[in-house]
Amino acid sequence: MKVGLIGFGRTGKSVASVLLESDATALQWVIRGSANPERKSAADCLGVTSDNPALIFGRDEIAMDSLLDRHPVDVIIDFSSADGLDLYAREAGQRGIAIISAISQYPEERVEQLRALAEHTQVLWSPNITIGINFLILAAKILKQIAPEADIAIIEEHFAAKPETSGTARVIAETLDQCSDDIKSIRAGGIVGRHEILFGFPYQTVRLSHESIAREAFGNGVLFAAKNLLARDKGFYSMQDLMEPYVYERPDG
Template sequence: MKVGLIGFGKTGRAVASVLLKSERTRLQWVLRKSPTPTIETAAGVLGIASDTPGLIHCVDDMDAGHFLDRHPVDVIVDFSSADGLTYYGHEAARRGIAIVSAVSAYPENKLRLLHRLATSTRVLHSPNITLGVNFLMMAAKVLKNIAPQVDIEIVEEHFKSKPEVSGTAKVIAGTLGLEEDSIKTVRAGGIIGVHEILFGFPHQTVRLKHESISREAFGNGIVFALDNLPRQRAGLFTVEDLMRPYFTLDDPEGRWRDLPRYATA
């Protein structure tokens, strides 16, 4: 699968490293805001040997239509900002290029744009595309359905310089019907990201916790998403949509036996 990556910050670079090493993806190019004084490749910057090194381009080099005509891909992976969608969205949808966005916070007008684009191509949006966080949210919803009156607390921990409340924590709160101002935050050292949901029962406590050990977890989530994207022409999806078939515990007919498996190696 030919992949284009938008965004080459710390997380974008970690995602690029996973895409370059995966046998199922071919990183064709990387787009970033800042121009490069010399011709660079993602593989060269990251020190990874690859047949498709991922040439780095600047968004100011040319408009998205001409760029995608010259550098066609099957899917665009977006780890940039809310403004990135304005640059490539319509041109990608016109060409039937799938869009996988992991931008954590879109304003309302950009969310509406995602919905419009999804009428022409496949669009997946996940504020946190790690497999663990999405499993945590699905498990939390199941437990709340079982015990709707249980006390629930959300705690998120991040590196000391992160000023705002985690976008993932806000999504978790919204999913569980909690107010954003109820989220507890911890800022210390270089913590990449920890999210914990505490369920307080009268005589027991359940804690669901996810910890990001490295940013490559986002790349693993991208590969899972690419492996499991529905094959239909268009539609708007979440990682939960892709994970739902795996939540079938009893499968006498082997319906998910041949589904792609998450690679742990």
């Protein structure tokens, strides 16, 4: 599948590396905030051997319609910011290009914009697109259904410079009907990201935890999301929507 990537920060670069090295994807282009006068490719920047063009364009260097005419894609992957939608939403909707957004937090009007786009194409929004964290959320939902009386605590750990409460932790809290103000946050060193959900019972404790060791984990999640999203009808999806068939469907016979 042909893929375009928006966002080339620390996480975006890690995702680009995974996409360039995968046989399932052909990274056509990358859009970053600053210009690219040297016209370097993503492969050159990352030191990855690849036959994909993967040219890097600054946000203001090329119009999205021209870019898509020259380098069409099946999926646009967004690791930029909440206003990244302004770059591609209209063209993606008109052309039926699937959208995978991994923006950690959107204001409500942006979520509604995504839902409106989902009337024209497949749209997935996941504040944390790693396979592990989404399996964690799915497992926690199942356990809460089994034991709704259990006490629940949510703990998140990230690098020292991260100021706000994790968007992933907020999603976990919302999914489990917990108050986001009760999330316990730890900031230290260069922790990429760790989330834990504690279920407290009278005579036992269950701890579900996930830790991202490297940002390439987001790239693995993107590969899973793209493969499964393109097989779906147009609509608005979460990672749990794509994972649930693997949990609940049983083999024939």
